[in-house]
Amino acid sequence: MYLTVSGTPDNMGEVTRIGDLYDFYGAFLTNRQREIMEMYHVEDWSLGEIAQSLQISRQAVHDQLRRAADQLEQYEAVLQLASMAQRQRDAWQKVMLVWAKTEALLADDAKTRMEQALRDFAETLAGLTGGDAGA
Template sequence: MSSSADNMNEVTRMGDLYDFYGALLTERQRQIIEMYHVEDWSLSEIAESLSITRQAVHDQLRRAGEQLEQYEAVLQLRAAARAQQEAWSKLMRVWAKVRHELSAASQMEMDAAFASMDRTLPGFIGGEVDA
């Protein structure tokens, strides 16, 4: 895998972890992560904006990333969300294969139940969770 793909996977992973655990970070850590990962500011731009050194920004990002990884190691929310997404995808593939075997009324009832579940899952999953 190229370093560009590795970097993209790391950015995606950090975004996922931030979605799940960002509220557990300090306000300053959240601010720096959002500036860096969401708004795409450079370390120097963040440092200037917050009147701190570039090294302090780097250290804050590293520590916040380590904390997010520790939360995931213990709580496993990202891993659970990935498993939930995979199970949901499998269920929908099976449903597509067997739905024609039910009556139209049963199909509509199942479609409504799936739609209801589909509306609740994004809140649990926390956004896109990539492999």
């Protein structure tokens, strides 16, 4: 799979996806790939800024980003961690929608117990998805 990394609005969804995949699989990349990915995706540096900082060509930065993105996509294709996390977040949102519609129907003690159960579940879910359950 060939991925562009220009950062233009046309591919911002792709840039976001690669950033998300990096959160899950970044540890599997080489140190150099991680360094370049963090400069680009986390610190929001341009290809030229990265190239200048690392004393390599802009094309080399682009190639490293593309190879790293390809690797991240391959890891996701096999492990499906990001997809699973998204499904869990979607399910959590559905639970919260139902809760918003039904909480007023419960007695105060049942409502308190349910709120605590939801907090506990959100905490567990955040540990599984790598972040806020509702994010």
